[in-house]
Amino acid sequence: MRVVIAEDSVLLREGVARLLADGGIETVAAVGDGPGLVAAVEEHEPDLAVVDVRMPPSHTDEGLRAALAVRASRPGFPILVFSQYVEERYALDLIGEGAAAVGYLLKERVADVSDFLDAVRRVAGGETVIDPELVTQLLGRRRRGEPLDALTPREREVLGLMAEGRSNLAIASRLSVTAGAVEKHISGIFLKLGLEPAPEDHRRVLAVLAYLGRA
Incomplete structure (x- = not known):
């Protein structure tokens, strides 16, 4: 696997590259700003980009905006946001424009x-990996009277684990159920959210987007 890293801290860039190398993953470019990320992906055509949120010049949301630019030019390109900040607006934009092959991990919680290497491989493979803390913050913004209010506590728990990118077997193991x-x-969740089977839709992704406030 070939990866581009976008991180403005030189020490963190080198640290992530070393972790990836120890896991048998090649870093083909390591850049310190958003334009560098876009250019590196264009030049090297990697399998995934690991992106920080805050980078020069304003150190606010340049990383996420650059990630969105990459996804706009390369739909479905795998992006793993790895940051110490939760940037809800652009996180929802990134997830909402196509939830497959997207991850968002908080540095201090890894x-x-x-676990980090597993997330890299899963996102590169097309899965969605969302830190539970991000899920919790997004869930806290939801208002009463929305379809999710019809879910039972257990269904909400299952949907939260789905939003973290867990498989059915992993959810069963976590909840100690079959x-x-x-x-x-999950069938109950689909029913209550009005997600009927359709060949052009992925109901699991749509349910997660509803949970995160985008559907």
Whole structure:
């Protein structure tokens, strides 16, 4: 796997590159600003970009805006946001424009290198990996009277784990229930959110987007 890193801190850039190398993942470019990210992806055509949120010149949201620019020119290109900040507006834009192959991890909450490498591989493989803290913050913005209010506490718990990118088996293991029970909960979620089967839609992704406030 070939990766581009966008991080304005030289030490963090080198640290992430070293972690990736130890996991057998090649860093083909490491840049310190948004335009550098866009140019590096164009030049090297990597399999994934690891992107910080705050980079020069204003150190606010340049990283996420550059990630959106990359996805606009390369729909579905895998992006893993790796930051110490939750930037809700552009995070929702990034997830909402196509939830597949998107990740958002908070630096201080990654306690194990293997978890980070697993997230890199999962996002590169087309999965969605969202930090539970981001899910919690986005959920806190929801208003009463919306379709999600019809969900049972267990269904909301299952949907929250879906939003973290967990498979049915992983959800079953986390909740100590059977995979069949998880499937029933997910069917109930689809029904209450009005997500009917359709060949052109991915109901699991649509449910997650509803949970995150975009659908």
